[in-house]
Amino acid sequence: MRLLIRGMTVCLVLMFILQASGCETLRKKFTRKRKTQTSNEVMVVSPRDYGAHPFPNSVMYKQYFAYWKSWNQELVTALNDRASDKKVLECVNQSLINLEKMMTYLKDDQAAALSVYAKQTQALQKQIQSKPGLSTEDARRFRYTAERMLSCVNREFDSTKMKAHLKPDPS
Numbered sequence: 001m002r003l004l005i006r007g008m009t010v011c012l013v014l015m016f017i018l019q020a021s022g023c024e025t026l027r028k029k030f031t032r033k034r035k036t037q038t039s040n041e042v043m044v045v046s047p048r049d050y051g052a053h054p055f056p057n058s059v060m061y062k063q064y065f066a067y068w069k070s071w072n073q074e075l076v077t078a079l080n081d082r083a084s085d086k087k088v089l090e091c092v093n094q095s096l097i098n099l100e101k102m103m104t105y106l107k108d109d110q111a112a113a114l115s116v117y118a119k120q121t122q123a124l125q126k127q128i129q130s131k132p133g134l135s136t137e138d139a140r141r142f143r144y145t146a147e148r149m150l151s152c153v154n155r156e157f158d159s160t161k162m163k164a165h166l167k168p169d170p171s
Helices: 002-021 057-080 085-106 108-130 136-156
Strands: none
Touching: 002 057, 057 108, 057 136, 108 136
16 A cells, blocks of 8 residues: 555656656746737827928027137147148038038128138138148148138128128028
């Protein structure tokens, strides 16, 4: 009788072990599986029409004037410190881009006056591009030109003086 109870206990233990282990390893068998979320919501994409810019022309002109001034001062510093050609070209390019953006906010007569300095900046850009590895004399000459443009544009096209010459805000 004892033998029968012991045999049945061993048999039950072995069956439990075989049942628990199964085909998967214990780690895989007893880890919690992730729940997949099924969403029945339909995604609606509605395009919005935003205006060209939310700011008035006076704010945009003042912003581009500050950008131009900063890039032109950076150009003067780069030419003074004999920075790399890549740095000098980047300063000239950004200065020219911001001058052109300033011109878009001015009325035609003032934009024409500012285009003179844009043409000077383009000429300076071409001169710098044509002479890789600027000599000391070239750097001084270009720095003088950049400083002269900086002072003239600062004096003639300051954002406080140009308020009367800005295009009207689009309505």
